Amino acid sequence: MTTFTDKVKSVVADIPKGSVMTYKQVAIASGKPAAARAVANIMAANYDPGVPCHRVIRSDGGLGGYNRGGVEEKARILKREGVSLETAK
DNA sequence: TAGTTGACCGGAA
DNA sequence: ATTCCGGCCAACT
Numbered sequence: 016m017t018t019f020t021d022k023v024k025s026v027v028a029d030i031p032k033g034s035v036m037t038y039k040q041v042a043i044a045s046g047k048p049a050a051a052r053a054v055a056n057i058m059a060a061n062y063d064p065g066v067p068c069h070r071v072i073r074s075d076g077g078l079g080g081y082n083r084g085g086v087e088e089k090a091r092i093l094k095r096e097g098v099s100l101e102t103a104k
Numbered sequence: 105t106a107g108t109t110g111a112c113c114g115g116a117a
Numbered sequence: 118a119t120t121c122c123g124g125c126c127a128a129c130t
Binding site: 018023049050051060061 | 124125126127128129
């Protein structure tokens with residue numbers, strides 16, 4: 016039985032390179048549309064080397080945070096992946 | 105076991 | 118447009 020946490024990790028790990036998902040989207044894909052906050056907490060409390068949490072961003076277009084090197088490192092990685100951090104508005 | 109916290113989200117002021 | 122408030126869920130103390 017895969018727990019919600021494991022499912023979240025699986026979903027995040029399934030995010031293709033060059034793409035990003037919001038915490039809400041990940042929560043939905045994990046089966047809990049209202050667990051966006053829980054997803055964020057899971058990332059912050061349990062970082063896994065096989066889970067590219069840097070591909071998960073806020074719905075506002077913000078990066079949220081990063082437990083590995085800060086928002087600056089996260090932004091750097093996303094730019095390296097070819098993702099535009101601008102809200103495109 | 106119960107209470108608090110947080111890389112959030114959406115609506116209201 | 119920005120700032121404030123409440124709700125939701127898992128992990129931590």
